[in-house]
Amino acid sequence: MNRPDTGPALRPDAPKAEWRAWARARRAGEADVSGAVTAHLATFLHERGARRVLAYRALPGEPDVSGLAAQFTLLTTRARFRPTPRLTIHPWETATEPSRFGALQPPATAPQVSLDEVDAVLLPALAFDARGVRLGYGGGFYDRLLPGFAGLTVGVVPAALVVPELPSEAHDLRVRWLATEAGVTEAGVQPTR
Numbered sequence: 001m002n003r004p005d006t007g008p009a010l011r012p013d014a015p016k017a018e019w020r021a022w023a024r025a026r027r028a029g030e031a032d033v034s035g036a037v038t039a040h041l042a043t044f045l046h047e048r049g050a051r052r053v054l055a056y057r058a059l060p061g062e063p064d065v066s067g068l069a070a071q072f073t074l075l076t077t078r079a080r081f082r083p084t085p086r087l088t089i090h091p092w093e094t095a096t097e098p099s100r101f102g103a104l105q106p107p108a109t110a111p112q113v114s115l116d117e118v119d120a121v122l123l124p125a126l127a128f129d130a131r132g133v134r135l136g137y138g139g140g141f142y143d144r145l146l147p148g149f150a151g152l153t154v155g156v157v158p159a160a161l162v163v164p165e166l167p168s169e170a171h172d173l174r175v176r177w178l179a180t181e182a183g184v185t186e187a188g189v190q191p192t193r
Helices: 016-028 034-047 066-070 141-145
Strands: 052-054 073-080 086-091 120-123 127-129 152-156 177-180 183-186
Touching: 016 127, 034 066, 034 152, 034 177, 034 183, 066 073, 073 141, 086 141
Parallel strands: 052 073, 052 120, 120 152, 152 177
Antiparallel strands: 073 086, 177 183
């Protein structure tokens, strides 16, 4: 996996706001890697016996994983804000209305699915680090959804947005796997040369 130069101004202890600005700018210049990422994910998920996959509806600049719907039972999320911010899980095909973030989401009345029924979770991000630390958009939704989840957690991002180290806090979610256009690798494991 490529390890891009993050530039002299971005150290691992730089504020997350600076990292988010860097990631947005870097992402704007990246080519669409959706096809390659989806192909690698399909192989990876089949090899591990995953059938029910919680996936995200892509925002501009994120790899679009919707092509997996032909091979897996895809599920997606709805962001809810009351009484507390959280994600609920729903069948993929129920995502018919735009969310406040711009991606399609299920309506509030869509049937819900328990996280216990999910084999793998694909997580979007602005960036990931080689250890599996996720730089999200700042809402903490996945951090609240996934503590204790025993299935596969896979960060999905262009390789140019995987950096050696991001700032992290104790509550920040780490994924076990990273999926890019170069393949799926275990987080924290150095690629062989």
